[in-house]
Amino acid sequence: MDLSTQITYFISAVIPLYFIAFILYFVRILRGPTIPDIVIAIDALGYDLAVFLAVLAILFKSPLLIPCPIVLALWIYALDIYVAKYLEAREIGA
Amino acid sequence: MMPDMARFVYNSLIVILVFNTAISLYGILARPSLVKKLIALTIFSDSLNSFAILVGYRLCKGFEQPVPPIVTRIPPTQEHISKLIATAVDPLPQALVLTAIVISLAVLAFLAALTLRIYYVSGTTDARSLALMRARAAVEGE
């Protein structure tokens, strides 16, 4: 078995595990109960999804897909601080 | 068996997108809050965009995943280009969706500003109260 098939098998085995994690996170998003709970669940989902995207780039053998995870991670952080600002401050601009 | 499965998954995905479209259209038409209408509007246009991307998708020989339509060898040989044709997805829907996403963002930005202005003027973002206030203002004249 050469390296490339081995990598393919390994990643194919990993994918369902990732999806179990995603679905469990999603259950937490659905159950809430408060806004910060949802936000941190989205955080976890987003960061893990970013990793998953990087893993998939190897599975699909197209390295050109790789800028996507970085952008996703950045924006999840942005979402965090937006919501934090909303909860914390009197107005968004302050 | 594999063609059937591909076809089933593809069509199920389309059905899901259509249902998303319908749910968000319900949100646009029936929910009273203007902000909720805007949220629904984004989902609506995104679902249609996803449909466009799905139209541009294809599978390669042996049901392999295609690659993005990018020439990776510079300068390419004829052989390289024909390999790309055999494995790349359709770039045109992607370009169309790019344009459509930006356009819907622009429209949403304007509508958000408008909602804000409506709140400053009237003190509400509820479509029903707005309709009432409007009717009252129209009766009272200028």
Added chain:
Amino acid sequence: MYVEAILVFLGEALIAIGVFFDIIASIGMLRLPDFYSRIHALTVGTIGGAVVPLIGVALLALGAPFLGVYRLYLAGAAIITAILLLMLAPTGTHVIARAAYRSGAAKPLYISIDELATKSEGRGGEKR
């Protein structure tokens, strides 16, 4: 050849660790009782479950024979993402926890000692 194989195995091992921590984190996210304890599950998910496998992806990409000239590109972007995550994830967590505490959006339910409550007396509930 051997170098490549070693890189690939290392990468796969790191990814496997990452998946393990992801699942732990998601279970913790469900099982832990209140918002403030779930933060720790999030940390497990981001450091163990995201930074580690991203380094794994970088190693895997360096070792993967089929990626051609673009393997450096993949590895570089993965490492940059990992470094950014190391800074972004804790800050995001801190910011959201602080906002949750200050605004009272999430109350600590199970808590043995709360030294912040005594400090922020009278400053707590103003933000509703």
Added chain:
Amino acid sequence: MTGLVALLLCLIMGVISLIATYLAIVERDLLKALLFSAVQSTAYAFIYYSLAAPDIVLVYIPVAVGLYPLLLLIVIKKTERYERP
């Protein structure tokens, strides 16, 4: 084979997006609705990624996960948070 895997992943994410869309529409707390729509956008971004459209992902994630929420958060913050029944 990998193509089928990609399509299946899309399908699962599609189901997640369907649930998120439904919740985003029926939820009366607009902030929660916004977060649900962010989840839906993330799922869509994954779908675009699996359908080999990195350009779209790069433009869609900033727009739908980052800019829409800020835009609408500003609006919600300056107006009202709960939708009237």
Added chain:
Amino acid sequence: MDLEALVIASMPLVLAGAAFALPMIRLAIRSKEFFDLYAVFWTGIAAIVTSYTVIKVWNIGKPLLYTLGGWPPPLGIVYEIDLVGAVLAALTAIVIFLATVYSAWFAYRFEKRVAWYYTLILLLEAGLLGCMYTGDIFNLFVMIEVTALASYALVAFYRDRLIALEASIKYGIIGAAATSVYFLAVVILYLSYGTLNMADLTLRAHELTTLLGTKLGTEVYTLALSSTIALALSLWTFMYLAAIFPNHFWLPDAHPEAPTPISAILSGVVVNVGIYATLRFFYTIFSPGSVLSTVTIGSLALSLRDFILYVAMILGAITCILGALLMVVQRDVKRLLAYSTISHMGLIFMGLAICLDTVAEPIRVLALAAVVFHTINHAFGKSLLFLSAGVFIDITGTRDMERWREMKGVGGDRIAFSGMVTGSLHLLGVPPLGGFFSKLMLMQAFIASGKPWLALVLVAASAIALIAYIKLITSAAPLISAPQTTKRSPLAILTIVILIALCVAPGIAYVAGYVIPALQKIASLTASTHGVRAYIEAALHAAEVLTP
């Protein structure tokens, strides 16, 4: 290649560029006069260029095709300007030019926001010209969005009036959804035909071959059904844009609330986008003989195309009557005029829907000629009415006609009053004016196609509208009995006089016998089989020239 074609095709881009520069200029220059001059200058140039386009296309006798970027048609975007498009574009540019001149007087009330006002007008004009010029269905979507966004912003321009803001958001939210639906239609067309170019689509829908010379593989039946879905979806969007029942609800709120010159532009020319796009789809892409005509609905014995057209026709008739009826009960003068727009749009849609498979070609040409003529007349008449009503509103300070009657001692403007009378008679269809002849032509088309009930609808709507126009005139008449007290604006009067002339001129020209041959030529270049062929040939020629 051709310098003239270059100038014509770059007109929308240049207008957008002119709009781009304004905010930066505003950082340095704050005087209102400068912005007035700037806007009048660019819209004037646009009016000249588009009028010249009509002459040029008339002379070459086939569609003028400009390939943007030099790409052969199915690859790139083309501007394909046939006579109908050129005429409507010239109409647009002229009306916007006049409204801008009027704005030079009117815009004093916007104080510091006047630069944004002109920027939006320039964007609106760029979008409208692009809509009329483009030969690509996706580009049409983008241009519709440009137009729509500028319209929303202009409707909400009185930012302290709740009614205006509410009208704008209603228009905007449903409008954004409607244009997205058109995007879905574009995607479905691309899915089944594999192209976005209008000429290429026409070729594929008629002969199942492509501009590239290959055969289309899909079954005819599937193709016809998918085209039907796409056509139904896009027709819904166009009906929204043209305010056809049941999508008319936004117009009577949105158009009156805009500033008066904008009301004139919106009611006069922006609604024409819906008309023009429908015309493109039914007269060119899916003209008789396309795949849509080959599949019939069993028990009705109608082809799919005819079925859609009958639906459009019935909706048009309902709109026509409904608009006229609601016109009568209005007290607000601008609202009355907005309902009049709805009524006329219904009328024009009825005329458009005549192009059934079963109707002979000369009659289709006649119907299109009537539609174009009526669109022109309606644009001039409606903008004349709005602009002269604007003068009255400025004098009296109210839009309520009942209160106009009670105002004693407030002097109205006589020229504006005569403009109002002329406009009313023109739209009503009184013989020496142009409106009569366009309604006559429409009536001829209805009767010749064997649908006399449509003619009845026309007459009934006109009769109902008569009551409303009498109400309008009689409320304005007491005002002019007193001598005018306020200062009259030469610019406003100038535009009103020009528009009066533009209303009278078609009638005179018709009587003198110039109009019918001209309209015949305009319409036959689009509606006849020969015209459709010419449309395709232009694209084929360009593809041949540009492929090395």
Added chain:
Amino acid sequence: MSAYRALILVSMVVFALALSYALTYGILRLEVPLTLRDLAKLYISTTFNPLKRELSAMTPEGVTAIVWDYRGTDTFFEIVVFYGAIIGSVALLGAVYRYPPGPGLSLIAKTVTRIVATMILVVGAAIALHGHLTPGGGFQGGATLAVSITIALVTFSLGALMLRGLTYGGMVALRSLGLIGIVLTVFMVVIASLTAGITAYVFQNQPKPGVPIGMAYSVDGIVFSGTVWFLNVLDAIAVAAGFALLFIVLIGGGVEGERE
């Protein structure tokens, strides 16, 4: 009211069922295609092909080639729509020249944002500058630059940033410069060819049959794809400034802040 909602609900259900029937097994019988459409084949075979230079966009990235070259007009007017949205918002809410500085978020967030914003600026510039080679392009890069601006805006507060150079006027000037640059780039080849006495096409990039004038696509083996590169860079600047402007107006416009 409930009857209205029920009506909409029923019609939506009908709409969803009908459209999904029509698109899937019912009428269109869609399948995942195993080959490309003719047009797509043409696009991919000409996107970077030095052998057919007169029919090639000379841009390795297929999507960017369509966005900025084959169908550049679409993208141009897409920018116009975005511009119109910003102008409309400014017209509604008023320009903002000054805004009181606020406390911002915590010290940790401020420190991290300083580093991260710098890194994001670099990443955004990389995405925009490699738009013709790898996925990305002007809008993507500009949106990523806008992340940097928005997270700074949220962490440090609008007033604090306005004191440090993120002013309304500056952003207007930057945006207008970008947009005017785009217009000039669009007409660049035309202007060049008019001085040589022939007429080129609007949006032209590479030489075309009958028009031997065009942009060079590479210098010393560095591929930059002619006008596509300029358009990407200018678009990134314009988009970043546009987002900054939009958020300045949305946050500061209206009740608070000093307006014109």
Added chain:
Amino acid sequence: MMRFIAVFLLGFLVYIVFTGSVSLYDIVSGLAVAVIVSAICSRYLVRDERKLSIARLGHLISFVIRFIGAEIRAHADVTKRILSDIRKAINPGIIKIPYEVQSDYAITMIANSITNTPGTAVVEIDPAERCFYVHWLYVKTYKRDEMKREVVSFYEDYARRVFD
């Protein structure tokens, strides 16, 4: 000038690593981007130029190596707690941890290291009283100096060496 060069190097490094190639185009455009970015940002990034030195970088690297060990222990601990009976396994509390470092970067480094270790997370920071408020998943001790040793461990030493 030093600060300009430091930020320039950071920008250039990120650019090159992100693009993952060192062709002429990347180097030229990377130089240009790095110059522009450092011209904009260097004023805000580096307050005190004298602190930039190679020795501090070395401390940072040795910190990273020790930090990995701490991470592994913390992960194992939290994993065990999550998988066992949850109510008994945790004993959460928000405690006050004082710090002594001066610069913003040092404070941030300590705080982020604490948050990055599963089991502890900084909830609030009070610059006036110079203390963090840390949420601790399992409060082992209520003695203040032991708490500090457990939570902060070696982070503060390294933070002082690297940034102060």
